[in-house]
Amino acid sequence: MPPVPLSVAHAARKAAAQVETLPDLGGALTRQLHRLVPHDGYMLSGQDPVTGAGCFLIEHHGYSCAHFRRLKTAGLFDQRPHPSRRPTAAPATAVVLNVAVAAPQGGAALLESMDMDGWGSELRLRLVDRAAHWGTLVLLRERGRPLFSQADIDSARQIAAPLAASLREYVARARPRPLPATMPPGVLVLDGNDAIASATPTARHWLRMCFPSSALDTDEDLSLSLWNFAAAARRQDDPVLSRIPTRHGFAALQAQQLAGARPGEVAITVQAATTGQLLPAVAAWYSLTPRERTVIEHVLEGRSGKQISRSLELSQYTVNDHLKAIYRKIRVNGRDELAATLSC
Template sequence: MSVAELGAELSDRVGRVIPHDGYLLLGLDPVTGAGCFVAHERAYSARARQWLEIEEPGVAPPVLALGAGVPPRYSADLHRLMAAEGFGGALRIAARHGGVTWGELVLLRGWGGRPFSAAEATRAGALAGGLARALRGFVAGRPLAPGRGGPGPAVVFVGADDTVRATPTARAALRALVPDARTDEDLFGTLWNVVYTARRGTGVALSRIPAAHGWTALHAQLLDGGAPDEVAVTVQPASGRVLLPAVVAWYGVTARENAVLGHVLDGLPAKGIARRLDLSLYTVHDHLKAIYRKTGVHGRDELAAALGG
């Protein structure tokens, strides 16, 4: 299943209880909170989605209704943007479960349609856990696998005025993430979340993206000595220590299994792991079997290859 197919299926299911005209589905890196995939249909334009990244930092409430007949939330500019884009109502549902926000689904209604009601907002709140499970199932339902020839490392430079400079290699790397992009606005849309997160945070941001060709890492960092807010974004295959925290979260790896997994990346044999963690060899093998089952691999060599170990 592709991201677009996931979005269409979730929209269809949710639409049976909360009718809507369009939707925007966003998956989040469960460790950093940065966007890692998106699907949309009859939703905001690429330029509007970029503006929303600037306007609405932070995590939204579990359920948030916006639009006609609803008390104003956030800025008046947001409501003007919605109207300009042809939307009279939006209902945002945070896909939260187990203390983690795995993504967000935004339901949209056209201008002139009835606003989302309080009853529909209540129904939306009851869907949060199911949405979270669907997003996790989308990622963890596929076996963990090494990259299959995706574009190599590339760097994209984003100026303070959001001008993007990208080499052909960088464009190819981004197109592998957004294969249906028709314009530069669509192509560069995957950058804005990490770019703005880096600007308003510690100067760095990271997202690990489950792409068709394997996991890809977007790493944004403010340029040292450059103009304020200039950002370099590295696009490269995600593996090893960079990928591990996301794999642990998406695939439900326990803390003890994670400890074993870390030593697998270090190349320790099972006996060495047992000694290092003060466990029996049988317990180490049990943890390894659980990791293989959760990640869908068939053994240690396949696991190490998938993680770049």
């Protein structure tokens, strides 16, 4: 396979350093990718690097809400990938669906819905870099246009790592602070059919803050935006957790199946991320080493450099080196600023 075109990779990384919003990031990255793989629409989803749950979605001329309603009616949501408790960083893979080609098992309804939406071909690319899966990019071509080919797959795989790095660097560009808790947590209960059974007044406000580029005008829109969390919660005992980056800090979304007379009910809670929730994701997004994360935990407990040195059986010089690396990665100037940034 030929090397990644340096101009495309460089432009993608440069775009991540300059744009202001997630929609701007999606547009900038896909404009660069368009030079290698022409497309008519896209959907870019980010993934919590620790739990594998989704943490944002950007789209332009992507699938319509009607498409997802059709998939839900056909029962295909339960067949789609769900967040993994321990996400793996398999090599960047690209999968193509073409309406003119026989569907995979159970996929006839999916291809029919694509066709009804006006799409003839989909290319789905895993964004993998630094031994982690950071998100998924879906490229779409309109019906009547050339289908995605093997050459398109090869080109997309070449740029997957630079795109993943650009996504990670965009999130890590700002200091990793919890979102200010300006209102009570938002809580929704989804029934076994993913319809909203009840919700607090603040729930919609929290979700709009977390997913500003999504249309959340109706209860059905809300339930469609949360189906993957609900489906994952029904498949595992532990709550599904996603740390969601917003312009003002990180929020935490948790989904957990309820025990009771009505099977399949799931509670969704959205609120400002706590320090304990935030730190594991920060370690991934900001490329902290396991030792650097441990040093941060000691700093947040209020321990001095000497106390950290004794506890970890390290020289104070080594602890100071770790602290300097942490300050550089998280973009703070010292211990006090580090503690203030990560604390609720």
